[in-house]
Amino acid sequence: MVGYKFMGKAHSHAYKDVGMFFDLEAPVVMKAICGRDEQGVKEAADKFGWESYETDWKKLVARDDIDFIDINAPSDAHKEIALAAIAAGKHVFCEKPLALNLADAREMLDAAEKAGVKHAICFNYRFLPAVQLAKQIIESGKLGEIHHYRATYLQDWLVDPESPLAWRLKKEVAGSGTHGDLNAHSIDLARFLIGEFDRVVGHSRTFVKQRPIPSSTSGLSGKGTSEMGEVTVDDATGFLADFKNGAMGVFIATRFAAGRKNHNTFEIHGSKGTLRWDLERLNELEVYFREDEPELAGFRTILATDPSHKYAGNWWPAGHIIGYEHGFVHIVYEFLQHMANGSPFAPTFLDGVRCQEVLEAVDLSIERGKWVGIEEV
Amino acid sequence: MVGYKFMGKAHSHAYKDVGMFFDLEAPVVMKAICGRDEQGVKEAADKFGWESYETDWKKLVARDDIDFIDINAPSDAHKEIALAAIAAGKHVFCEKPLALNLADAREMLDAAEKAGVKHAICFNYRFLPAVQLAKQIIESGKLGEIHHYRATYLQDWLVDPESPLAWRLKKEVAGSGTHGDLNAHSIDLARFLIGEFDRVVGHSRTFVKQRPIPSSTSGLSGKGTSEMGEVTVDDATGFLADFKNGAMGVFIATRFAAGRKNHNTFEIHGSKGTLRWDLERLNELEVYFREDEPELAGFRTILATDPSHKYAGNWWPAGHIIGYEHGFVHIVYEFLQHMANGSPFAPTFLDGVRCQEVLEAVDLSIERGKWVGIEEV
Amino acid sequence: MVGYKFMGKAHSHAYKDVGMFFDLEAPVVMKAICGRDEQGVKEAADKFGWESYETDWKKLVARDDIDFIDINAPSDAHKEIALAAIAAGKHVFCEKPLALNLADAREMLDAAEKAGVKHAICFNYRFLPAVQLAKQIIESGKLGEIHHYRATYLQDWLVDPESPLAWRLKKEVAGSGTHGDLNAHSIDLARFLIGEFDRVVGHSRTFVKQRPIPSSTSGLSGKGTSEMGEVTVDDATGFLADFKNGAMGVFIATRFAAGRKNHNTFEIHGSKGTLRWDLERLNELEVYFREDEPELAGFRTILATDPSHKYAGNWWPAGHIIGYEHGFVHIVYEFLQHMANGSPFAPTFLDGVRCQEVLEAVDLSIERGKWVGIEEV
Amino acid sequence: MVGYKFMGKAHSHAYKDVGMFFDLEAPVVMKAICGRDEQGVKEAADKFGWESYETDWKKLVARDDIDFIDINAPSDAHKEIALAAIAAGKHVFCEKPLALNLADAREMLDAAEKAGVKHAICFNYRFLPAVQLAKQIIESGKLGEIHHYRATYLQDWLVDPESPLAWRLKKEVAGSGTHGDLNAHSIDLARFLIGEFDRVVGHSRTFVKQRPIPSSTSGLSGKGTSEMGEVTVDDATGFLADFKNGAMGVFIATRFAAGRKNHNTFEIHGSKGTLRWDLERLNELEVYFREDEPELAGFRTILATDPSHKYAGNWWPAGHIIGYEHGFVHIVYEFLQHMANGSPFAPTFLDGVRCQEVLEAVDLSIERGKWVGIEEV
Structure with a gap:
């Protein structure tokens, strides 16, 4: 490693x-x-x-x-x-x-x-039980034809202008800022759940353009020095998307959302129902099914810790929740099995490339002020 | 009347x-x-x-x-x-x-x-106590400089393809569809809360292009006939916005969001905090303040039924919630007072015009496939 | 009147x-x-x-x-x-x-x-759409045999020791304190929903024993005078109950629950599912059905504003919520119809008597320090 | 081990x-x-x-x-x-x-x-960051004098009458049923947070008196055989408590609460505020402070993943939640340090004894049908 x-x-x-x-x-x-x-x-x-x-x-x-x-x-x-x-x-x-x-x-x-x-x-978030359940519900057809996909990935550690200039804020090291770090996860989840992007249009901001240079390389924590350096990546990027299957998408990533610590969410509307998920309550999936009787239909909060939920049975009895790091255990498990016995595995480098295509199409759309097709990058 | x-x-x-x-x-x-x-x-x-x-x-x-x-x-x-x-x-x-x-x-x-x-x-939603509280918090400076505004207005009564062709679905009568009906409210709330729009870019869909012609003029309820008619308005419209104050905005309105009955929401991130509101729980405002001590900071769910909340004291003791129609009572109260004694009043026809400008700029951006400045319409 | x-x-x-x-x-x-x-x-x-x-x-x-x-x-x-x-x-x-x-x-x-x-x-709370839905679910058998009933009625307007000595705090005028005012509602809802009480045991407190005598008769609001008077009713009363159908019950009412403004809730567990309701979100009923597939089972938040929900169709379209006072409109409607055409009606004075029996049995149990059968009062 | x-x-x-x-x-x-x-x-x-x-x-x-x-x-x-x-x-x-x-x-x-x-x-739950935060808030005096303590510990794995007769359902092996298993946790948390019990009165049920004998010793999962055995412990036990500090308490534990998988909760009302916690969302603590300005007061949902929260900084950045098993890591950490360098440690066998006293006092109160002082056992 x-x-x-x-x-x-x-x-x-x-x-x-x-x-x-x-x-x-x-x-x-x-x-x-x-x-x-x-x-x-x-x-x-x-x-x-x-x-x-x-x-x-x-x-x-x-x-x-x-x-x-x-x-x-x-x-x-x-x-x-x-x-x-x-x-x-x-x-x-x-x-x-x-x-x-x-x-x-x-x-x-x-x-x-x-x-x-x-x-x-x-892309570790694919491997959380609630996200796996979302995938399974969509694949089973229970959500019908997909009309809408909305994602947010909100954090707040940059809203303080004294927060130091970490390596993640230097384009030459990080490649990209909030967009590449957070929207990358949202784009991958969207591809995983509902399929490929067709075109995008976006906007972005660097709200705080200079930050204190940190005294050590530690980055996120600790105070910066009195010397200031240029932030060369975006603090926030949002974009609209059209998907190849006709669905409309909205994505927003920012590190300026006070109180949202790790608010990676999606909400998906299909012709038969709706799904909603939030990383801050990663064990839960909210689901609405139109086929429920009208007087009894409502958003269900499914606690994805039942033995029937993928990976959940490997941990604890129902109701005993898991945390952030468990997604890594699951992806590592799947990749280890893939290496050992050739069992199917995704996401591969191909998914990395596909995600990068969307990220760059958004960047290009920002430059051009108009929609950009994914095949244009 | x-x-x-x-x-x-x-x-x-x-x-x-x-x-x-x-x-x-x-x-x-x-x-x-x-x-x-x-x-x-x-x-x-x-x-x-x-x-x-x-x-x-x-x-x-x-x-x-x-x-x-x-x-x-x-x-x-x-x-x-x-x-x-x-x-x-x-x-x-x-x-x-x-x-x-x-x-x-x-x-x-x-x-x-x-x-x-x-x-x-x-624009009745301005007059709900929780929305008034949001306005007051922003004006007091407690939210700081505004960075982000996100609005949804989600309903689901058109997701059923058998839902009849109501007058709201005919452009010649309604002028516009979901965009004009629902985004209009979201645009007005955004203007009320954080100020004027600078430019927009959007996309829209008519997911179901033909619907049964209703037997009566009743519209929303009841079955349609076997004859089909053309839907001439949008089912859903989303758009990105840049505000004159530099904030980034995202708006989405749809009648295809299964389970979202009247999900008119906003979430606003400022340099000092965050606000969130949802019409389906219209008495509540969620607020996060960065100035709270780190270990005690969290989203507060304020039940805006205290006598200190505007209009609330005219109704019932704290905790006794009000409903949708109360917003009309409040706007009518304010306008009656305005007519009687000239007390200040908004929204006027000017706000109607400003809202219409944004709506049409979005339509134009959809035609052109690129950002459109509000002054262009 | x-x-x-x-x-x-x-x-x-x-x-x-x-x-x-x-x-x-x-x-x-x-x-x-x-x-x-x-x-x-x-x-x-x-x-x-x-x-x-x-x-x-x-x-x-x-x-x-x-x-x-x-x-x-x-x-x-x-x-x-x-x-x-x-x-x-x-x-x-x-x-x-x-x-x-x-x-x-x-x-x-x-x-x-x-x-x-x-x-x-x-007993106006019986007549809220979400409570009517709870009743209908239980009567339909969808909840199965009832095992548990838990109720709270929490307010916080007495937690401030400066809050004046309102008439509700004088036993000779009010008859009873929190117990008679708030537990009365909870007892009625329990009787309405799952049936008669068998025996009870309770405890109670008057946390603040002297309060300022108010300058006017207005009671709840306004400051008191410097003269102090004796509080002669309870601030809080809780009790356990056994129901005739074998269910176990827990009830707690207090005016010392900081932040709980009107937190009238029940949660009912049956052999087939669970119901939960809260007056502060009175349009919503939370429901869990064991018969749902294990991987899709979860608490549903039903927004009881659909035309299929009792009384809801008389007001506004789905998703447009109603408030506290609507319960009075509904009970008055039912009683007016009852007077006009003899349609069935409850709650009558009989329900008032039954409720009073439980209240007094709780008081007696507090005196005696042990369980008291309802038939003992 | x-x-x-x-x-x-x-x-x-x-x-x-x-x-x-x-x-x-x-x-x-x-x-x-x-x-x-x-x-x-x-x-x-x-x-x-x-x-x-x-x-x-x-x-x-x-x-x-x-x-x-x-x-x-x-x-x-x-x-x-x-x-x-x-x-x-x-x-x-x-x-x-x-x-x-x-x-x-x-x-x-x-x-x-x-x-x-x-x-x-x-007693591992003491060691979760949100529970530690609750303790710290109470000790700092921010909650004031404690008036009310309510706890539930709800599960649902026994509501199915076909669920087999696990060792936990045999008194001779388990000592006690739901009461000893689940109320034990609730009693310990109450003692940890607000202090010692004075007296209690309870009731209990064994709703399903016979269950299939399991084919293996595995217990919770798997089908039972066709042979039936006697359940010799309680399925549910609830009790009222008076605390030595004057607070009123309510406790209920059951394995018959459909949909509640591991619903270990407490809600504490003090003269200055309220705390609420739920194991199913163990990273969150809900807090209400009366000292907040009236129009801005509301329940805060604190995500106890900030570096300022005990143990949280040892794991991941803010917003990256932890799971059930982390409580064991923390208690083990504290006990290892205690053994290595004599740093203070609780809970010890003394806390085990104190908890047992309350459990047995409840049992005795059930036998006697009246309140029992803790010193009576």
Whole structure:
């Protein structure tokens, strides 16, 4: 694994716990974690339970005792590491966004396909039981023809103008801002649930254009210094979408929504019913079915912790909720099985590319002030 | 009053009840109600408590014992009646939309201003206690600078393809469909709460293009005949907006949102907090303040039934909620006072015109496939 | 009508509006309102729309042009007025509690039955659409055998120790405190929904034993004087109940529940499902059905504003909610029809007596420190 | 560790993860797990990450390489194992209930105190961030004097009469039924949050008196056989309580509440505010403060995932919720620190005894049909 910060912790936890709750075809061995700062990565290796550590990802990629590489380094490093890992015949599991831009993302997909290695992109929210239930309801036809899709991904950690200039706010490192970080998740969920985008039109803002440069690389927490730096990504991006199936979509992502800590939501209206989901109450799915008798129809709040809900039975009895990190355990479980026995798996690098196409079409629409077809990027 | 159906009932109720709960400068006398169908209007006059009735609105307008005219006939009749009433020196209270198009709306505004009569448009939702509270919070500066405005107005009575072709679905009578009916309310609330629109871009759909022609004029209820007619208005319209103050906006109105019966909502993010409101729980306002201590900050659900909430003290003790029709009582109260003693009043025909401008800019943006400035219409 | 304060206003409004929204067998004529303070009752008569007023209820009862008497004077006056009205052959509609104690209540019931007049007690919450839906679901068998009933009636207007000593806090006028005022409603709803009580055991508190004597008789609002008076009723009373059908019950009423303004709730668990209701969101009923497929079962929030919901169709289209006072319109409608054409009606004085029995059994259980059977009082 | 079923899994997970998210004074080494069925315990050891396994707890207790024993075997085995472990000088962490009855619980407490070993009882819900926040708010005085405490612990897995006769339904193994299993948690939370009980009165039911005997020992899931056995514990128990500080309490626990999967809730009213919590949304705490301005006061939904919330900062950024099992990680963390460096720790066996006293006082009150003081048991 390359990277040992927020995502490094989430992924490490997944590898550590997956075997306890799921029956794996092949066991996980947590061979090595890699990071540039030796002290930091050594501590992470100890704490997270890795057998060894490296400070140069090239050494990691070169090791014979490693079958697959998990990349959760900053976004600007994804491509180089992934290509090297693929070249070394390793399977690759990459954090989103796949790359800093569409061209790079496509290059990574091509490389992986040609090399025949297994590849995955970490769109972890697909793997929550309530989201799986949403998918199953739509696929069963119970929602009918889809008319509307609305998504929000709202956070509030940038609304404070004193919040420091983290690496996520530098375009050259992060590739994109709120749009690439948060809308990427919303776009992937929309594709997963109702299908491909046709065209988009958007707008965006950088509300706070200069921020204090942080004293350390820690990013999100802690105070900044008195020196100011330029924010080179968006604070918020919204867009309208037409889907290939005729549905209308609305997406908004922002880090300026006071009180919304991690408000990743979707609401989907079909000819037979409605679904609503919110990451802050990730165990719940709200569902309305028109086929219910009129006097008894209402939004159902389904607590997706029943043994009948996918993955839920691997954890605790009904009503004992799970948390954010469980999505990582589930995606890791599915990808491990995929590598071990070839069971079907998505999302792959292809989904990373498709997501990047939509992101860039939105950017282009903002430049042009008009609708842009996905095939135009 | 002209019109005696859904809105006629809501308005009549307001005139009947307003004096019981509010102290009026001048008493209301419910002189006459007018409708084309004599049997229908006679029954309505009896049931709603009007002293007399007319079947020709021209006679109503000509009566000397009447000081002001309330117009809630279908939208295509608004202009002619209003102009005649204004010409006769009556004050005018008109249902939205003001007219079938912007040119007509502007003509009505001009006529009213030149004649010096009092004029009002029935954007009733401004007058609910929770919405008044939202306004007061924003004006006090407690929300800070506004960054985001999101509105939905969702209903579901058209999702059934057998739902008949009501007059609201014919462009020549209604002027517009979901957009003009529902987005009009959302646009007015946005203007009321955070100010003027700068530019917009939208998309729309007519999901069901043919519907059964109804056997009667009753519209919403009852079965249609076997004959089919063309739906000439939109079923759903969504749009992005930039506001003059720099805020980003998203609006979506549809009658295809299964389970959302009257889901008129807004969510507003400012630099100091967030507001959220939903017509289906119209007594409640959700508020988040960043200035609360971090460990105690959370969305507050304020039940706007306290004597400190505008209008609430005129009704019942705290916790005894009010309903949809109370907004009409409040707007009628304010307009009656305005006519009696010149107290400030909005929304007037000017607000009707401003709303129409945004509606038409959205339509134009749909035609052109790109952003349209409000000043372009 | 006798009384013109809070309840006088609510009842007057009901008589005024009922004919507008409901088809009555016989029209309502609002003949006369009665109160001791001439200035006050005169103003009320004007404002509420009564033809005349009286300052002596004996004169009111003696009038030949009056067929029925609505009693919403303070509780200590109920019995005398009701007996006189019954003696005069008037139908009687009485606010709860029926009387200050069980013996008086039984006397009133006997008198009404012997005289053959129609009688009603104003348990208005039975007549809200969501409560009617709850009743209908239980009667249809969809909830199965009832196992649990839990009720709360929580307010917070006494939690402030400076809140003055209103008449409701004097045992000699009010008969009882929170228990008689709030638990009375909860007991009636329980009887209405699941049947008769078998035995009870309770506890109660008067948290604030002395309060400022109010300068006027206005009671709830306004500051008190510096003189203090004794609170002679309970601030809070809770009790366990066994029902005759075997269900277990829990009831708690208090005016010391900060933030709960009018939190009249019930939750009922049956062998096939669960119901939950809350007066602060009175249009909604939450329902869970075990017969739903396990992966799709969840609490449904039914918005009881559909034409299929009792009374809802008389008001507005689906999703346009109603308020607190509508319950009075509905009960008045049913009682007017009952008087006009003998259609079935409950709750009558019998329900007032049954409710009083439970209230007094709870009081007795508190005295004795043990369970008391209802038949013991 | 003794036991490897539901609780065994939850505890094992806690030991496995605690070092990854918390800085421990002394590392955890998962030495051995113990269970009677060799095949089962061997698999559990592998899956959960224990170094070795035992099939006889006496051998476990005798091992020199083990410093502390975690007991999560069925309740009837707690006492014997705990006494042996204490005798061997091991620290002991015991699942609730401490023992089958109060006398045994007191004996265990005495033994532990005399031996000077560290002891803990697994009341895990104390250790959730939102519950910690509740505690902190009460201790800070922000809630004022406590007037009311209401708790429910509702589940629904027994409402199906075909649900088999699990060991939890046999008094001789489980000691108690719903009362001992669920009310035990509610009693502990009440003691933790507002203090000691003074007296109680209750009632209980066994709604389904016979159930199918399960074919295996698995308990909760799976079909039973056609043979029926007697249910010897309660399905539901409710009780009123008076607290030593004068507060009134209501508690109800049942496994017959359709749709309530794990509805462990409390609502606390103080003279300055209200708190409400629900295990099914365990990351949230609802709070109302009377000191807020009247027009802005409302129930706040605090998402207790901020770094300022206890334990939350050890996991993920704000808004990334945690689940049921995290409470075990936290209690294990605190007890490990307590053993390593003597930092303060509760709940100990003393809390187990206190809880048992209340449970038995309720049982006694049911027998006697009247209030029972805690000191009477």
